[in-house]
Amino acid sequence: MPRNKTLALFFALTCGFLVQVGWAKDTYIQQPNTQLRSRPAFRSPVVSLLPQGAQVQILAEKKIWVKIRHQQKQGWLPRLAIKNSPPMARLNDPSRDLKPHKKLRRRLRLRTVQSATGVRGLMSGRDRLIERAEGRDWNGLEKMEQGQISSAQGKRFLEN
Amino acid sequence: MKTNFHPLRAFTLWVCLLLPLPLLGAQDFKRRAYQESQKVSSKDIALEIEFGKKLAAKIIGSNKLLAPGPLTQYVATLGAGLAAYFGRPELQYYFAVLDQKDINAYACPGGYIFVTQGAIQAMQNEAQLLGVLAHELAHVNQKHVVKALKLKSADQSITSGFAAIIGGSSSSAKVILDQLSDKAYRLLFEEGLNHRDEYEADALALQMTLSLDYDAASYIRYLKRLEPKMKQGYAKVVSQTHPALSSRVTKLRQNLAELNPERGRKTNSARFQAQVRAR
CATH class of the missing domain: 2.30.30.40 (SH3 Domains)
Known part of the structure; x- marks a missing residue:
């Protein structure tokens, strides 16, 4: 050759x-x-x-x-x-702290305590007012997250 | 001077010299490129989840959730099974029922999926519910809302698009995120997604349903059943935000004809009826 x-x-x-x-x-x-x-x-x-x-x-x-x-x-x-790409690790696992509203509520609570010390009930009232003004129901979202079903249970259900 | 050239020896030499190159070079390059892309993607996904949470909280704030019971448990279980097979592995999916007569379903970025009670009441079997949930799951998987809001920049990363602003804890950044989630809310309830995205979600829903051995034709029948309900005013948001039902049905029938599935797939009508009645 x-x-x-x-x-x-x-x-x-x-x-x-x-x-x-x-x-x-x-x-x-x-x-x-x-x-x-x-x-x-x-x-x-x-x-x-x-x-x-x-x-x-x-x-x-x-x-x-x-x-x-x-x-x-x-x-x-x-x-x-x-x-064609490897899977990513799960990010919104409930055990991870990805709840910004909780931090926000903590801050609001602190501010309320600072401005009206000792007035119990006002804190939760103020939280509710702010949530309503935002139009967001964080408690409802938390309930939705709590109602999640495990993947294994879901898979078993589909196989029946 | 004449040299003795041995093709076999030369070939062996070439292979020996080049063998480590692709293994060490190309594979290592690919690995490092993937690791870098993962770092950016993790930020993007975390942001998508935070954004989805805000949008989901707004949906729940404006449309009451159905109280926990057998129906909500049923939808959550069916959805969890579907997501276990076809969801994005980086996301935890959540499914809920909205206490609303209007017929529709909504998907928020990050894996929050809602179906209205009115939509469930218009269904006849589990295959139809699975088809609707699969359609919404496809919207999340394909990041349709994120794309519609043009959160992605030219490099296909949402990080450079707005994560840089949102990532900070300044109040102005939070305001931007709030405004974006309000815009996404309008997109889902008033303007609707791109029609091409809706057809894509339909096609993927069909594939998911068939892969799980469910009767995919049931999903098409469900869409067909919505036409008179739309005229009665029970599917206002669907008619406002989705392509015409007739064109969706036509495209789905074409897709189904191409896949040509065997008959006798499951619909689980009895289980569906029992769960809907038990609510």
Whole structure:
């Protein structure tokens, strides 16, 4: 084989290798305990539970389902269960302090105490007035958050 | 001088030299780029949640929540299941029922989803409720409200758009956030989202419903059932804020025909009726 042809072949192979390893699209499982199924149907048996963030290889696609491989296991998943970027950590977990209104209410309460020390009942009245003026019901939002159901319970419910 | 050229040796040498390059270079570059993007995204998401909370509190302030009971528990459980499969992993989703006769459902950024009691009463089965919740979940997943308010800047980050101002604790920043959530409220209740976003949410809802083995045609039938109710004045906000029902139904039928799902999918009518009656 002439030398320049061989070099061209090596160059092409190298480019292919770089594209495959460096720029190939990665696919990740988005939710914890994602069910890998034996057939492209929700009612088909679960063959494995995949961890959140697992990198998978797409083998085939069938409408809204994709066939994937993870380690030695193969199976089907809904297309919407995977993405090309790894999942992010949960941010609005109820245990995290993301309730600005609580801080605001603490400040308001302090101000009320400073301006009208000893007048009990005025604090809650003032809070209510401010909330009404804003048109926002923070207590209602808190009730809504308290009524949340766990993912596991929700999943079980859908399977029945 | 003549040199002996061995293609196999040269190939092995090339591979040995280049093998670590993509692994150390490209993969490391990708990893670092991802870590950097995560830092920006976390700020964006935290902000989206704070914004969504304000909007949700405003919705609850203007439209009473249905008192806790079997119906609210049912909607929350169905929604939690749906979000466990198709929600954004960084968000905790919350579902509630608004004590309102008007037929509609609303999605706030950050994962706060509402459906009116009037909408539930217009439904016949669980597949229809799941379709509506999936439509709203799709709005959250695709960040339709955030995009409609043009909170994203050219670099696709909302951080540079307004997080810099809001991130501070100054009172003026809070006022801006309040004003934006008021604007979002008007968007949901008066102006409506982009029609393209509504069609996208419908298409995604169809996919989610089918993936969970529910009868997706039920969702289309529900939209069809709304037409006479709209004339009676029970779906004022839907008619004001969404594309015409006939065009949504047509597009959904096209989508469903393309997916061509097998028949005999579940509707869970009995469970739905029992929960609605038990409210």
